[in-house]
Amino acid sequence: MAERDEDGAVVERGPGAAYTAFVLMEELLDKLKLLSYEEEVLRRHNVRPLSRHYFALPTNPGEQFFVFCTLAAWLITKAGHHFEQPQEYDDPNAIISKILSELRSFGRPVDFPPSKxxxxxxxxxxxxxxxxxxxxxKYSGFSWKRPVYPTDELEEEEITEDDMELTLNKLEEDVVEEESDNEEDFIDLNVLKAQTYRSDVKDSTKQEEILQSTTDAAEWNLEVERVLPQLKVTVRTDNKDWRIHVDQMHQHKDGIESSLKETRGYLDKFLNEINRTLEKINSREKYINNQLEHLIQEYRSAQALLSEAKEKYQEGSGGVTERIRVLSEITEVLEKVKQETEEKGSSMTDGTPLVRIKQALTKLKQETIQMDIQIGVMEHTLLQSKLKEKSNMTRDMNETMIPEATIGAY
Incomplete structure (x- = not known):
């Protein structure tokens, strides 16, 4: 996430940008405590208290996302906007988009993808x-004030500072005393040399006085072996002593100078050889250029001719492509004409329409014959029905006439 200054411009992230999440989390925890989130959120949703780095480090992504959504919804409602409490089965993308839209409504910039x-x-x-x-x-009317420090603590701090000054002075005095003691412990080699010289002089005078030795050589050797370890002067070298470091520096300097002389000679030889080879290469290059100058000119002329030929080829290929295009159009038209002629020829030589006409005529004849038969049958039935009606009518008339005649006779 890019950082912004007061004017809204993007500021480059420094090396401490990886720890901004921890700083934001600590500030957030203080603000949540000011808003009394422990009573309104933690107890209501049965959530454990948040640690100082709860949202800065990954511990349990599912739980962290749920706590994040609940806190965001609660803070939005505390800020005066209506926001429904998210449930477990809601779409995470929808919840995040709603939270970001509310954040934008407050005028806060959002320059990171919602998937984060x-x-x-x-x-x-x-x-x-x-x-x-x-x-x-802001909505609750809270405002930050300057801290008020008590006076008693300041006095205690001043007292502790005085004690610290006293202890520092004591430490300095102790260090000086230790240095003086260490200087006394060191053996002065010059004094030791003077003492040995005096003892040697005394021994020499004694030897001049004593002309004959009465000591046994074996006893003398045993005494020498016994006293020899005590006569050795051992000066312990301290690795922290600056004199040792100076000696080491001088030794390293001498070694560097000696090795530098040898390497400088080798480097000078290499430099001379490289210069010689470069001169040889330059001379040979000039010789080759002089020898191959006419070939280079021929190559250039051939290259110019080749470029001209390429231009002509491109021009000719352009005309050929145009002619090929015209030829393709003509062939397409020719194929269409061929198809039309083939269709017409096939339709002229094909006898299937005549066969179909004959079949249709035969069907019509058969149907007309059947219709004639049906018409004859219908006419016959009609004639019979008419004859029956006439016979019935005559019979009815005769029956009506007979009773009238009988009545007239009586």
């Missing part, structure tokens, strides 16, 4: 919650 908030931890999550907490504090 799915994990429920990180710098982006701390940033969103911190901005919402600030808006909630």
């Amino acid at each position: 908030l799915k994990a429920g931890y990180g710098e982006q999550a701390c940033y969103v919650l911190d901005c919402l907490a600030e808006e909630a504090l």
Whole structure:
């Protein structure tokens, strides 16, 4: 997430940008405590208290995302906007988009993708919650004040500072005393040399006085072996002594100078050889250029001719392509004409239409014959029905006439 200054311009992130999430989380925790989130959020949703780095480090992404959503919803409602409490089965993308839209409505910039908030931890999550907490504090009328320090603590601090000064002075005195003691412990070699010289002089005078030795050589050797370890002067070298470091520096300097002389000679030889080879290469290059100058000119002329030939070829190929295009169009038209002629020829030589006509005529004849038969049958039935009606009518008339005649006879 890019950092911004007061004017809104993007500021380059420094090497400490990896720890901004921890700083934001600590500030967020203080703001949540000011908003009394422990009573309104933790107890209501049965959530454990948040640690100082809860949203800065990944511990349990599912739980962290749930706590993030609940805190964001609670802070938005505390800031004066209506926001429904998210449930477990809601779409995470929809919840994140709603939270970011509310954050934008407060005028806060959002310059990171919404997918960064799915994990429920990180710098982006701390940033969103911190901005919402600030808006909630503004809405509640909270304002930061300068801290008031008690006076008693200042006096105690002054006393401790005086004690520290006293202890420092004591330490300096102890260090000086230790240095003086160490100087006394060191053996003065010059004094030791003077003492040995005096003892040697005394021994020489004694030897001049004593002309004959009465001591046994074996006893003398035994005494020498016994006293010899005590006569050795051992000066312990301290690795922290500056004199040893100076000697080492001089030794290293001498070694560097000696090795530098040898390497300088080798380097000078290499330089001379490289210069010689470069001169040889330059001379041979000039000789080759002089020898191959006419060939180079021929090559250049051939290259010019080749470029001209390429230009002519391109021009000719352009005309050929145009003619090929015209030829393709003509062939297409020719194929269409061939297809039309073939269709017409096939239709002229094909006898299937005549066969179909004959079949249709035969069907019509058969149908007309059947219709004639049906018409004859119908006419016959009609004639029979008419004859029956006439016979019935005559019979009825005769029956009506007979009773009238009988009545007239009586």
